[in-house]
Structures are given as C-alpha cells and as structure tokens.
Amino acid sequence: MVLAAAGCSENAMYDLDGGAMDAAVVEARSLEIVGDPTVSLAGGDTADLTVQLRDPSGAPLAGETVRFALDGRAHDSTLETVTATTDAMGLAHSALQAGTVVAAFRVRASADDAASVSFDVAVGDAGFGSMQVTPEYVGERETLPRVVVGLFADADCEDDFVRRDPGDRLQVLSEDDELVRFLGLPAGVSFAVAVRAEGEGGTVLAWGCEDRIAVEALETTDVDVTFDDEPLVVDGSYQTTSVFPTTTGEDVATALEGARDALLPASDATLILDAAEATLSGAEATELRAARASGFDATYQTALESLGPAAAHEALIDRLRTELTSLTVVGRLRATEGELDFSVLRLGMGAGELEVALTELTIETSLDATLDSEELRVSELLIDLSASELVRALATREAFDRLLDGPSAWLASAASCAALPPPEEPIGCDAVCLQAACRTVLADYWTAALTVIEALDQERSTLELDGSANVADLAGDLQVDTLEGSLAGEWTGPSATSPEALEGTFSGERITPPR
Structure with a gap:
C-alpha cells in the first residue's frame, strides 16, 4: 500500500x-x-x-x-x-x-x-x-x-x-x-x-x-x-577569519615621524652621494669628492625634486595610516576528538592579505578552547605577533604586489631609485652608480626604521583574546559547517603600560570533513 x-x-x-x-x-x-x-x-x-x-x-x-x-x-x-x-x-x-x-x-x-x-x-x-x-x-x-x-x-x-x-x-x-x-x-x-x-x-x-x-x-x-x-560532528578543519580595528598603524606612523631626523639625517642627495662615495675608490672617488666640494650636493638635491629616500619614508607612513587601520587574521582551526589547535595562515591589512608562508615570520599560537555541537568557547587564544612583525608583513605585501624582492626593494621603488637623474657633468659616479647608492640608502633606512618600530614591541607583541562562536549545520548532514561569533581582548607586550583593546568579529567555515 x-x-x-x-x-x-x-x-x-x-x-x-x-x-x-x-x-x-x-x-x-x-x-x-x-x-x-x-x-x-x-x-x-x-x-x-x-x-x-x-x-x-x-x-x-x-x-x-x-x-x-x-x-x-x-x-x-x-x-x-x-x-x-x-x-x-x-x-x-x-x-x-x-x-x-x-x-x-x-x-x-x-x-x-x-x-x-x-x-x-x-x-x-x-x-x-x-x-x-x-x-x-x-x-x-x-x-x-x-x-x-x-x-x-x-x-x-x-x-x-x-x-x-x-x-x-x-x-x-x-x-x-x-x-x-x-x-x-x-x-x-x-x-x-x-x-x-x-x-x-x-x-x-x-x-x-x-x-x-x-x-x-x-x-x-x-x-x-x-x-x-542529534549532536553535530565537530571534528575537522575550519578556515577562520578574525577582523580587529587597530590603532597600531597610526602609532607606528607617529613613531617614524618622530624619528625622521635620525632615520634621514641629511638631504636625499647627501645620503645618496655618501653611499656612493663609500663604494668608490681611486680616481672615481677623488672625482666625486671634488664635485661635492664644489657644491654638487645642493645641485643634485634640486635635480631630485620629489625623488629619493624622503619619498620612501612618506610612502611607508602613508601605507601605515591607510592600510593598517584593521588587522585580519586568517587561520586554521583543527578539531580532533576534543583537542583543538590553531595556526595563522594569512595576515590581512586594509584590502589585501599576505600568506605567512611567503614571509620570514614565525607566528606562534596557543589555544585553550572547546568546541561542541552548540558552541565554540575560546577561553584564551594567544597569537605572538609584534608591531614590527606586522609592519614587516605590510612592507612584504607591498613588495609582492609589485613583484619586487622584499621590503627594501619596495622602498627603493617608492623612492624612484631607478629613475634618479644622471649628473650633467662627470662626477666619478654615473646614473647606475647613483641608483645603486639610492638602493643602499633605502636598505639602511629599512633596518633603522625597524629598530624604531621594535621599540613598540614592548607594548604590542601578543594578542590575548577570548570569546565564543555559534555553530551551524547548513548542509543538514550533522556536521558543523560554519562558526560565527566574536573575539575580544588586548594587544599587549612584556612592558605594556597601556595595551590596545581589541574587539572584532570571528567566523569560520569547514574546509575538511571529520577524519
């Protein structure tokens, strides 16, 4: 029937x-x-x-x-x-x-x-x-x-x-x-x-x-x-995304502005010519010193107009203020028989993201959390990410976006080192020599800038977070498919007197089935 x-x-x-x-x-x-x-x-x-x-x-x-x-x-x-x-x-x-x-x-x-x-x-x-x-x-x-x-x-x-x-x-x-x-x-x-x-x-x-x-x-x-x-199956891997508004970009930019005279202690022309002179010897070195004694530094500064290390300095500060207003942490949460672990896959700043594997960063994490068929409860999530590491990631992303070889290459591009004007008269250093000197200046600048930024690491080196997320079975197959909630805490460091408060969204999506 x-x-x-x-x-x-x-x-x-x-x-x-x-x-x-x-x-x-x-x-x-x-x-x-x-x-x-x-x-x-x-x-x-x-x-x-x-x-x-x-x-x-x-x-x-x-x-x-x-x-x-x-x-x-x-x-x-x-x-x-x-x-x-x-x-x-x-x-x-x-x-x-x-x-x-x-x-x-x-x-x-x-x-x-x-x-x-x-x-x-x-x-x-x-x-x-x-x-x-x-x-x-x-x-x-x-x-x-x-x-x-x-x-x-x-x-x-x-x-x-x-x-x-x-x-x-x-x-x-x-x-x-x-x-x-x-x-x-x-x-x-x-x-x-x-x-x-x-x-x-x-x-x-x-x-x-x-x-x-x-x-x-x-x-x-x-x-x-x-x-x-029936209880949902939670085992498996999830790609998670956390987004936090942050003032770190502004704070780092302010620190670099305050250190400008130390980072760029002379005019662009003088910095470039000093770097060039350090690489020359013999007649070329003698000819360059003679030109500089005759006032070539001032002449070349005029010829540079808006090119040179100062432009790179301003470009870095601009990126910090425009791109580092929010921090996105893309990670992988793995659940196996009640055990959870978390790793960082990508860092996002502004509109772009950077694969951590493509950088020299080592981001350690520690997670104390539980996940069941009702909720993800995060008692403590620690992410070791310092201010200087984040700025490195930002500069690395800017370089990768332009197919350049690292942060100092990006700064050299921002300074237009490849477009420096050649000297009108022989000075013992031609256009190729001056361009190489410009790149040297920017490499030294990047090292010095990181030293300034690393001072902030005492205030911001670890994200300490907690929170929760609801789970959902969207496919109707008794597996947790998505996570949706929030995380809050602070960005602090070993000598922090005023850690930055953080509050942001948290979401996750299953990327592998349970084992």
Missing part, C-alpha cells in the same frame, strides 16, 4: 518502507496491492500476497517480473517465492508462511519503473491490536525534511539496530498530521517505538525512542515519543 499522506507534498510521495518515489517513476507504471495491505497471521498460517502492475494508461501489464522481499525482522516467517511473473491481468502472487516467532514486519513488492509497495504483516497467537504514535520534536531546527516512525518488536531503545535500522514496521509522518497509526500489530509483545528526522541521504538529524510498549488485542495503544536533535 502506498502511504500517499506520508511526507506528502505536491512533488513527492513515500511508500511504507520509507523510500521516496520519484515523480517520473510514478507516472511510468503503477504497482498496487490487491486486497488488504495489513496481514495478520497466527503461527504456521499462510497468506496469499497479490499485487497488480499497470501501464501509465491503467492497463494491466502481463509477463513482467515482480520481486517480493522481507523488510524488518521476520524471524522464521518466510516467502514461498521472491519473484513472480504477472499474468494477463497484471497480477503477481507470492505466499507468506508465518513462523512460530511473534513478529511485525513488511513484505515489499517491486517492479522495474514502478514505485514499490509494502504489506504490513503481524505474526502472533495472542490476537492483534493497533498503535497511535504522536511524535513531539523538542530540538532547534526550523524545519525537518522527513519524520519517520519505526516499530521494533521485542526490542529496547538501547539495542543497536533500533537506532540503526528504519524499523520492523514504519510510517512517514505527513506534514499535515500530528500522529501515525499502525494496524494489525501482534499482542503480547513489547515494542520499541523510534522516531527519527532524516535529512538528505538519510542522515538522522533528530532521534527519540520509547520502549516496553505493549499492544493489547483489539485495543489501540497511544504513545507519545519526544525526539531531539
């Missing part, structure tokens, strides 16, 4: 074995039970099971194979034949021989291109009754795709097969109904009644069970079954 009301919608029907009927299959052929779909037998009795196969127009189909199979725990009850051929009326038959063991099960009949149908069978010598089951969902899911009620004769809820199998007898709860009815159940036997909510692929999303339910002959037993959400 097809239970059309079970899980009914405009596009789907379910048979009593819990299988969904494809709409196209239902239109192709139809298989129907002839007679009563409920079969009640005393031990040793025999019943004829008959089905009829029709084509889409309703005409009987002859010479087609119909298969019969026992579903559920039939114990010693047997089928006379498991295949039969339809006659001229489209009828196919099999005989069911009841055993001596009390049982409740189904016999399923199926044929190609037709939805299967099932007989509900009861075997017993103490009479037969019925049961009404009212499932009550107490979980937190907004929708349940499909709710199945299964009965297990002579079983307890603790039995493995009660949780694993669909049931000796089962029905699918209709969207419009609050209960399901089972007819023709053997009296004198104890039943376990299991309710499960199933997602795609048959994943059990929620479950509940009541056992030791007795059925009396000619009576209807009412059973209420509460079912709740």
Whole structure:
C-alpha cells in the first residue's frame, strides 16, 4: 500500500518502507496491492500476497517480473517465492508462511519503473491490536525534511539496530498530521517505538525512542515519543577569519615621524652621494669628492625634486595610516576528538592579505578552547605577533604586489631609485652608480626604521583574546559547517603600560570533513 499522506507534498510521495518515489517513476507504471495491505497471521498460517502492475494508461501489464522481499525482522516467517511473473491481468502472487516467532514486519513488492509497495504483516497467537504514535520534536531546527516512525518488536531503545535500522514496521509522518497509526500489530509483545528526522541521504538529524510498549488485542495503544536533535560532528578543519580595528598603524606612523631626523639625517642627495662615495675608490672617488666640494650636493638635491629616500619614508607612513587601520587574521582551526589547535595562515591589512608562508615570520599560537555541537568557547587564544612583525608583513605585501624582492626593494621603488637623474657633468659616479647608492640608502633606512618600530614591541607583541562562536549545520548532514561569533581582548607586550583593546568579529567555515 502506498502511504500517499506520508511526507506528502505536491512533488513527492513515500511508500511504507520509507523510500521516496520519484515523480517520473510514478507516472511510468503503477504497482498496487490487491486486497488488504495489513496481514495478520497466527503461527504456521499462510497468506496469499497479490499485487497488480499497470501501464501509465491503467492497463494491466502481463509477463513482467515482480520481486517480493522481507523488510524488518521476520524471524522464521518466510516467502514461498521472491519473484513472480504477472499474468494477463497484471497480477503477481507470492505466499507468506508465518513462523512460530511473534513478529511485525513488511513484505515489499517491486517492479522495474514502478514505485514499490509494502504489506504490513503481524505474526502472533495472542490476537492483534493497533498503535497511535504522536511524535513531539523538542530540538532547534526550523524545519525537518522527513519524520519517520519505526516499530521494533521485542526490542529496547538501547539495542543497536533500533537506532540503526528504519524499523520492523514504519510510517512517514505527513506534514499535515500530528500522529501515525499502525494496524494489525501482534499482542503480547513489547515494542520499541523510534522516531527519527532524516535529512538528505538519510542522515538522522533528530532521534527519540520509547520502549516496553505493549499492544493489547483489539485495543489501540497511544504513545507519545519526544525526539531531539542529534549532536553535530565537530571534528575537522575550519578556515577562520578574525577582523580587529587597530590603532597600531597610526602609532607606528607617529613613531617614524618622530624619528625622521635620525632615520634621514641629511638631504636625499647627501645620503645618496655618501653611499656612493663609500663604494668608490681611486680616481672615481677623488672625482666625486671634488664635485661635492664644489657644491654638487645642493645641485643634485634640486635635480631630485620629489625623488629619493624622503619619498620612501612618506610612502611607508602613508601605507601605515591607510592600510593598517584593521588587522585580519586568517587561520586554521583543527578539531580532533576534543583537542583543538590553531595556526595563522594569512595576515590581512586594509584590502589585501599576505600568506605567512611567503614571509620570514614565525607566528606562534596557543589555544585553550572547546568546541561542541552548540558552541565554540575560546577561553584564551594567544597569537605572538609584534608591531614590527606586522609592519614587516605590510612592507612584504607591498613588495609582492609589485613583484619586487622584499621590503627594501619596495622602498627603493617608492623612492624612484631607478629613475634618479644622471649628473650633467662627470662626477666619478654615473646614473647606475647613483641608483645603486639610492638602493643602499633605502636598505639602511629599512633596518633603522625597524629598530624604531621594535621599540613598540614592548607594548604590542601578543594578542590575548577570548570569546565564543555559534555553530551551524547548513548542509543538514550533522556536521558543523560554519562558526560565527566574536573575539575580544588586548594587544599587549612584556612592558605594556597601556595595551590596545581589541574587539572584532570571528567566523569560520569547514574546509575538511571529520577524519
């Protein structure tokens, strides 16, 4: 019998074995039970099971194979034949021989291109009754795709097969109904009644069970079954993203501005010519010294206009103020049998990110947290990231974006070292010599700037965070798919007197399944 009301919608029907009927299959052929779909037998009795196969127009189909199979725990009850051929009326038959063991099960009949149908069978010598089951969902899911009620004769809820199998007898709860009815159940036997909510692929999303339910002959037993959400699987890896507004960029920029005279103790021309003179010897060195004695430093400073180390200094300060207003930490959270660990994959500043693996940074982390099917709770997350390391990362990203070889190369580009004007008269150092000297100045500048910035590391070297995130199973497969919450704490250091308060968002997305 097809239970059309079970899980009914405009596009789907379910048979009593819990299988969904494809709409196209239902239109192709139809298989129907002839007679009563409920079969009640005393031990040793025999019943004829008959089905009829029709084509889409309703005409009987002859010479087609119909298969019969026992579903559920039939114990010693047997089928006379498991295949039969339809006659001229489209009828196919099999005989069911009841055993001596009390049982409740189904016999399923199926044929190609037709939805299967099932007989509900009861075997017993103490009479037969019925049961009404009212499932009550107490979980937190907004929708349940499909709710199945299964009965297990002579079983307890603790039995493995009660949780694993669909049931000796089962029905699918209709969207419009609050209960399901089972007819023709053997009296004198104890039943376990299991309710499960199933997602795609048959994943059990929620479950509940009541056992030791007795059925009396000619009576209807009412059973209420509460079912709740199954715990979510949390094991696996998640890519996480945390975003924190920060004043560190402004603080570092201010420190560099205050150290400008120490970082650039002379004019751009003088710094470049000093670096050039240090590399020359012999006649070239003598010629350059003579030119400088004649006032070439001032002449060349005029020729430089806006080119040179000062431009690189301003470019660094500008990037700090525009890009380092927020800090993004992209990491990997791994959960394995209750153990969690965290590592940093990328650092984001402004609109861009940088792979930590592409830098010389070593970012140590420590995590004290728990993750279950309800929440991620972070008691303490420590990320060893100093102010100077963050500025290194920013300068490295600027270099990589321009296909340059490191921070000092980026500063040399910002200073336009490759575009320095050549001297109008020979000075012992041509344009190539001056450009190389400019790059040397910027390499020395970068080293000195880091020394200034590293002084701030005493105030900001470690992110100390805590917080929480809600978990969600978006795919309906009982796995945590996403994390969403917040982290807060401070950016502090070994000698911090006023650590920076941090408060930001935290999100995560599963990237690997559980092992």
